[in-house]
Amino acid sequence: MLQKLACLLLFISALSQAQQLPEHSPVPGGVAIIDVTEYMPFYEASFNDNPVFIFESEGKTTAIVGLPLNTSPGSVGGTLRLKQTNGDVFVAIPVEDKQYREQRLTITNDRQVNPNQEDLERIRGESAQMSTAFSSWSEPEEPVTFFNVPTVGITSSSFGFRRFFNDQPRNPHSGMDIAADEGTPIYAPAAGIIVDTGNYFFNGNTIILDHGYGLITLYCHMNEIDVEVGRQVEAGEQIGKVGQTGRVTGPHLHWSVNLNKVRVDPALFID
Ligand SMILES: [Zn+2]
Structure with missing residues (x-):
């Protein structure tokens, strides 16, 4: 043994x-x-x-x-x-201590800042579904510890920014925003299994990708989703396209990295 x-x-x-x-x-x-x-x-x-x-x-x-x-x-x-x-x-x-920058954004659709009762019910259901996906655990033979950048564009917002929407304080930014033209391909930054896809209130068209051992990535605001739940993807495989669905100020990819069920700074995983 x-x-x-x-x-x-x-x-x-x-x-x-x-x-x-x-x-x-x-x-x-x-x-x-x-x-x-x-x-x-x-x-x-x-x-x-x-x-x-x-x-x-x-x-x-x-x-x-x-x-x-x-x-x-x-x-x-x-x-x-x-x-x-x-x-x-x-x-x-x-x-160690780290002070994150402040970021102020203007959202024209006020319901995306102050959701109504119906929206709140939808948001609760979606957040439960995503939280189940973030609880995934798989054990691939080749552990993933590092990523390629999932799309070509400009980093328009970084992880941890203290955010204000229409001057109202909201949760800190939980990922990295990469601004790119609508339709720009998004590639799997490493191998993994698709554990969730959906159209969500804040996140728009969304994919959750499980890389193993509690390392899970999230892709939001896509205009197109090219994969289905259960699919094993390889590094570099196209999984969707950049869009502006959900709460956005323009087309971009919101990319989050989860480790042991904690959102962490994606910049630590790329060159
Ligand atoms: Zn974002």
């Missing part, structure tokens, strides 16, 4: 040699890359009760942990929990 496990680890390690990891950025909304080799063997890793991405490479075991935007900075910003056969080990994650 142990030999089998060792073989498997060697196999994973051979596959992932020199594989690029996300940038270590232990801030609210960032990603902490933590060497946990000294705590091996452990059979489960979690952060805020959600399973954590554990990556094996060249004899080193690394936890890739998404830190929520509402994390309080400090020497113990969060705690990684590792389950060993004879008990749990808790690893403190120091978190």
Whole structure:
């Protein structure tokens, strides 16, 4: 059994040699890359009760942990929990402060800023459906730890911006906006499985793509969706086209990255 496990680890390690990891950025909304080799063997890793991405490479075991935007900075910003056969080990994650910029946007359709009762019911249902998709967990043989940019355009808004719509405070920006002409192709930034598609109130035409081990990406405001739920896509495969469906001020791709059920900064996963 142990030999089998060792073989498997060697196999994973051979596959992932020199594989690029996300940038270590232990801030609210960032990603902490933590060497946990000294705590091996452990059979489960979690952060805020959600399973954590554990990556094996060249004899080193690394936890890739998404830190929520509402994390309080400090020497113990969060705690990684590792389950060993004879008990749990808790690893403190120091978190540094980060001040995100403010962004003010004008939306002409007021219902997209102040939804009515009917809209609110729709939004609740959609948010439950998306939250189920974000709970997906798959374990591909080749772990994805890095992305290609999913479309060609200009970054028009970054992750974490403190947002005001028509001068009213709303949730911080949960992804990266790439402005491009309507119809510009959107490509899978890495291999994965399509776990949700739909037309949502705020997000417009949307795809959710599961890359494995809790790493899940979201594509919004598309004019066209080219894939269906359950489809395995390869890196570089076209999944849709840029549009301006949902709450937008112009055509763009809103791209979010989720890790252990936390929205993190997509910029940490690309060159
Ligand atoms: Zn956006």
